[in-house]
Amino acid sequence: METRSEDAQGLDVERIQDLLDRDAIRHIQIRYAWSLDNHRWEALKEVFLPDAVADYRGERFEGLEAIVAKCASSLEPADASQHINGCHWAQVDGDKAIAGCYFIATKYIADTPGGDTFIVGGKYIDQMVRTPDGWRIAHRLLEQTFLDGNPEVEAVSNARWAALKEEGG
Template sequence: MTHQPTTGHTDLPHAVGTQDPATRALTNHTDVPNAVGTQDSTLQTLTDRPDVPNAAGTQDPALQALTDRPDVPNAVGTHDPAPRALTNHTDVPHAVGTHDSTLQTLTDRAEVLDVVGLCALSMDLKDWAAVESCFAEDAEIHFGGRVGTITGNTAVAEALRRTLDNLDSAQHLLTSPVVRTDGDMATHVGYLQATHRRGDELYTIGARYDDVLRRTPDGWRLSGRVVTRLWKTGDPNVIRPETD
């Protein structure tokens, strides 16, 4: 029997390493890379597709257009004009860390609450110098009741001292603060629950503070306060003022 040489088989490469016509036809197929590793026209077309980076790693025009979109950082990591415009927005802090008006408002609000809180805490600690420092020199405070209206930070601190200094303890709790600022002026509204103890006797007041504050060279200070009493319980004689 005569055998056909294997080199003549249509689906095997020739013995010398070249491809027979059938295999050559496969090599020349439009969707298969050539044996030498180059790309045929179909693969070249894929390389040239706008959503595929070129073989050299650069971007074709369509992908470059994506890189140039206003909401995508450039390849070098810098921001295009649109994100930079966001950085320059008036309600966003600048990249260099400067304070915009929103941050200043938050800072002022925190300082106002500190003054109001320090005044309440200092009364409980009987630190009358600290109480005096919370008020402006021309402050006008409407306490109501037996104390009435007091003008001047020194007089206010003294009136509070005469009322509270002979207590065994006191606790002024502040809640629901609302602060509004306008330049160098601010308002504060909040609730007060003040409990006073002498021996075994207690007297507790529920009230609302309506405050006006002013920015001074030394910081925010209370320049006006109206104390509106809402409820009370216990013996009011617990806080009878000190007599001369």
């Protein structure tokens, strides 16, 4: 039989903390998507630990600066992007958690021959750590489920990024 601790009003303190933790983790996952689509790279830094690792579609990025640089190089050249997360879950164990969510990420570049959008769908699996500043991602794995749309959008995006870097941007 499971024993739960209750406060003076009979509230299940452990259950409430679990709900608060899972909600905070979900908000970190949402903040990640918001930061990407709004090009808020400083806000993105508040999602990860400084020594975090991200595995994105076969590429590994170690450290906060490498993760932010990858995201910026992928999304700054686009006319727009939209990352939609859903079906969030988390298993909290003290100050650590395994969490995840499904995502659909759309990149849009107007007037791309063959179509203006490129879509990636899949799921994120996160190893998370509670810090004094809240939950942070220690490791993010992107598991791609499908691609749709025009892959040429990626080529145009990469060419735009190279031109920006060449101009000193």
